[in-house]
Amino acid sequence: MGKLRKTGKKDINEPLTSESEQKPSVPVTSSLKENIEYITKELRNSNDLKLRILEEGKAVIVYLESLADQDKIHEKFFEAYSRTPNADLVNASSGKKMDDREKIIQVLLQGHLAFGWEGSTYMLTFNTTASFNSSVEEPDSEKVVRGSHEGFVDNIIININLIRKRIENKKLVVKFMDLGKETKTKIAVIYMDGIVNPKCVKEVEKRLMAISTDSIISPGYIEEFIEDHAYSPFPQMLYTERPDRTVANIMDGRVGILAEGSPTMLLAPATFFAFYQSPDDYNSRWFTGTFIRLIRLFSFLIAIGLPAFYISIVGFHFEVIPQDLVIPVKSSINDIAYPPIVEALVMVIIIELIREAGIRLPTPVGQTIGIVGGLVIGDAIVRAGLVSNFMIIVVALTAIASFVVPSNEMSTTLRLLTFPLIIFSATLGFVGIVFGMLLLLIHLCRLESFGTPYFSPMAPLHIRYLKDTFVRFPLFKMNRRPKDTRSIKKTAQKRSREWRKR
Incomplete structure (x- = not known):
């Protein structure tokens, strides 16, 4: 996993920050005017920065109108301010003392309000962040028949709440950090202490803190910075928008x-x-x-190998076709002016075009384009003699098989792998397919994800941990956590059907 940087023991609730992003502190001075000038200058005199002068210029409140909630400002600040002197506001309200102007600017950017007065060497900050929350709904990309229909939303606090509702345990650890020098995107690292491997947690934190970029917009940015093999077509981190799937993986010893x-x-x-x-x-x-x-696993072979298998048969190994199918196949490809590899590439690209158009267009229009476009283009291209009927069937089955995978990232990978196998099969026939599959298998065996073999438990082989790979054993038989998580607590449950013996 690489050499880890030695760090001192930190509070689990302490925010994580990279050394390159730490700024020198700028103390609050006793001059109110100087403090306000510094804050307005650092915030570039933004139009949504609001200053309200109080006590005839001896006090002021500062907040960003676009981030602060006016009702919270009245509730948390003005109600206490109307009956309490400035110096006593700390004890009489929810205000927090801050003596660093840089930290005050950071909380202003989070929607807080800052209150300062002449002669004070600190300012009071109040949490007045406005919340615009979307409702919790089932994610469109991960539909299930049985199970929870809750999905994550765009608010990180609500997402953590959905996890904590399912794991009411004091060992669930949530660590916050900010990524992106300019965007300051809030990141949460979540894991179960006592189950997760500490080396894995340290490795994740080390890679996150090593990120030095201006902006982090989405988890896709993070993945590219911290994954082991950036040039591999296979995703090395699992994506999910489902709290139940997240909880199951965290309890197995993974880091979220x-x-x-x-x-x-x-x-x-x-x-x-x-x-x-x-x-x-x-x-x-x-x-x-x-x-x-x-x-699903069989669909992996169909998605990457069916077009290549068809091209090999038609182009090199016609003798393997059953005798009853020889005439239909021969008559289907006789009038096609192009070799099978051109047919396959044309059809695969058309399928990708229809799929991409269906995603980008509004939902009702996208569904219509997918159905009508596929039928019209498929029928027209066969009538024009550009593609054979059998190739239409092969490519259609390939497209369906690629969508069986529960993960969109893996589905995209399968569609990409179709192209090199088509080229191998058109060059060497069955030998090309075997050669391509061997290269693919070698690549899978060499891949790692945070120190874990990507093809575990098949390579290296651990027969005991095959209970949840090709088949899904009964839950009462899966007493151990997966080998790939390297959890420090190996046992997940004891014998759960002892009642039968009694």
């Missing part, structure tokens, strides 16, 4: 990363098989869960 302004949770470390697991697998009986998961 939340960002303000995004409903997406990043989970690390991740393995290949984690992307094929869905909450439906565990909310259904194990027979059903196993059957559905086997279908």
Whole structure:
């Protein structure tokens, strides 16, 4: 995992900040005018910066109108101010003393109000942040049949609340930090103390604190900065917008990363098989869960290999076609002026164009484009003699198989891998497919995610931990946590069906 930087023991609630982003403190002076001039200058005289003069110029309140709530300003400040002298406001209200002008500016940017008066070497700040919260709904990208229908929203505090409601445990740790020198995006690192491997937590924190960029807009920015192999097509961190899936992974010993302004949770470390697991697998009986998961894993081979397999048969190995299908296949491709590789590439690109158009257009229009566009273009392209009927079927099955994966990131990876395998098969036939699959397998075995083998528990092989990979064993049989999380608490449960023996 690389050499870790030695750090002293910190309070779990202490915000994490990178050394390159720490600014020197600027003490509050006894001159009110000087303090106000410094704050307005640092905030570039922004039009939403409001100054309200009190006591004939001897006191002032400062806040950003776009971030502060007027009702909270009246409730938390003016009610206490109307009956209490300046110096006693600390004890009579929720005000907090701050003597650093840089820190005061930071809380102003969070929606707080600052109150200062002449002769004081500190200012009082009040939490008056306005909240514009969206309702908790099921995420569109991760639908399930059975299970919770709650999803994360764009507010990081609400997202943490959804996690804490499901884990009412004092060992659940939430650490905050700010990323982005200019945007100061609030990040939360979440894990279960006593279950998670401390080395994994330190590695995640080290990589996060090493990020030195002006802006962090979404978790996608964070992933590219901290993943092990940035040039691999495979995602190395698990994305989810579901609290129940997040809680399950945190209880397995993974570390979660939340960002303000995004409903997406990043989970690390991740393995290949984690992307094929869905909450439906565990909310259904194990027979059903196993059957559905086997279908998903089989779809991996269909999504990346079916067009290549068809091209190899048509171009190199016609003898493997059953005798009854020889004539239909031959008549289908006889009138096509292009080789099979051109057919496949044209159809795969058309499928991607229709899919992208369906996503970008409004929902009703996008659905219409997807259905009508696919039918009209498919029928027209066959009638024009550009693509054979069999190629239409092959590409359609490939597209459907790529959407079976519960993870959108892995689905995109499968569609990308289709292209190199098509080229290998058009060059060497079955030998090209075998060669491409070997390269893919070698790559998967070499990948790591925060020190965890990406293809675990298959490479290295751990038979005991195969209970939740290709098949989903009954829950009472899965007594141990997954090997890939390297949890310090290996046992997840004791024998839960001892009642049968009694």
